[in-house]
Amino acid sequence: MVGLKLFDMTGGMTEVVPRLAEVEADVQDLVEAHMETMLGVRFLASEYSTGPVHGGRIDSLGLDENGAPVIVEFKRGTDAGVIHQGLYYMAWLVDHKDAFRHLVRDRLGVTAASQVLWSAPRLICVAGDFTRYDVHAVREHSRLIDLVRYRFFGTDHIGLETVASVTGQIPAPARARRRVAGLPPASRQGGALAELAAAVDDTLLGLADGITRVQRKQYAAYQRLRNFACVCPPQQTKLLVYLKADPAEVDIIPGFTRDVTGLGHHGTGDLEVQLRTERDLERAQDLFRLSYAAA
Known part of the structure; x- marks a missing residue:
């Protein structure tokens, strides 16, 4: 998407210059409001506290189409910390399955809570950009990780581009x-x-x-x-x-x-x-x- 050029053909041919959000919350609020459409994830909670001992807040929690838990972390620009932060929260999530089940039960009901797919928890990092070191780093992990680059175009359009998707699976015959x-x-x-x-x-x-x-x-x-x-x-x-x-x-x-x-x-x-x-x-x-x- 960094190399993508978008033009408005209304009344001529004008390039629509891509831009980053003014603040990180602009991206987070937009994606959370339309998470199922944009990411295929049902939104559960924003700024979810991991408690006083762990001492953190997960940007967004959700449940994907297959019932797998999803952590979504946001950064306005380029920040390698988003991956490490997300993996830190992933470790907490796997160790606190009951807390997540209770959240799903409260938001989506008992049936959804009983069918959470713990074999495939996911981390989605949404940021202004990623480096080649970020892409290499996620490939060294066994978790399901998606790196997603965003860009705003004018006031009415946002683009999402998957920079890397790590399956956590080793190719087999x-x-x-x-x-x-x-x-x-x-x-x-x-x-x-x-x-x-x-x-x-x-x-x-x-x-x-x-x-x-x-x-x-x-x-x-x-x-x-x-x-x-x-x-x-x-x-x-x-x-x-x-x-x-x-x-x-x-x-x-x-x-x-x-x-x-x-x-x-x-x-x-x-x-x-x-x-x-x-x-x-x-x-x-x-x-x-x-x-x-x-x-």
């Missing part, structure tokens, strides 16, 4: 990934469908660097900042993949794609893709990329 993702081995299910499931996993993870797979009992979610695909366990004859692509922008093909807007299903996304063969996977490639771009 397809067979090992199949076990991690909860996909059934070929010996327990038709070999062709099991291999198709592994190919879908490979394809989604291979769309870009920094894609995270988050495993829940009912589905595996693939995310950048937000989920862009959710894959349900194989059924008898097919795999169901739910995408963030807008069903109104794609051709709905009976037996292959379905608009599930407003219909209950596991995972997130309004476009259902039904995969039965490798050819179906090839047909779905553009839809996967469209959904990735939309997330």
Whole structure:
């Protein structure tokens, strides 16, 4: 985004110069007010106290689409301390799960509190910029960390750019990934469908660097900042993949794609893709990329 040039074509061609916030609170207040839209995270609390012993305040706490706890830390400009600070609070959060569950229960209800996904807590750092040392530093950690650069454009626009996403996962061969993702081995299910499931996993993870797979009992979610695909366990004859692509922008093909807007299903996304063969996977490639771009 630092190299991005934005022009206003109204009445000519005028460059809209990017700028930082006047104060850090301007960014924090805006993101907290629209956190689900901007980051895919349900907002829970601002300036959350970690108590007199720990002696700190977490800028923002939230819960992502998969039920994972999220810490969001903000800095107006470039500040390596935002990463260290966030990791410091992450350690506190993991040691104080009951406090977080109580917060979720009070804000979102008992059901949400009982389904918190503690295997994948996340740290999102939003700042004016990051250095190459910051990007290298987060890659040395085993936590899920997103570095997000912001810029204001004029008075009506803000841009967010993911500088780095660290999955906390070590790449593994397809067979090992199949076990991690909860996909059934070929010996327990038709070999062709099991291999198709592994190919879908490979394809989604291979769309870009920094894609995270988050495993829940009912589905595996693939995310950048937000989920862009959710894959349900194989059924008898097919795999169901739910995408963030807008069903109104794609051709709905009976037996292959379905608009599930407003219909209950596991995972997130309004476009259902039904995969039965490798050819179906090839047909779905553009839809996967469209959904990735939309997330």
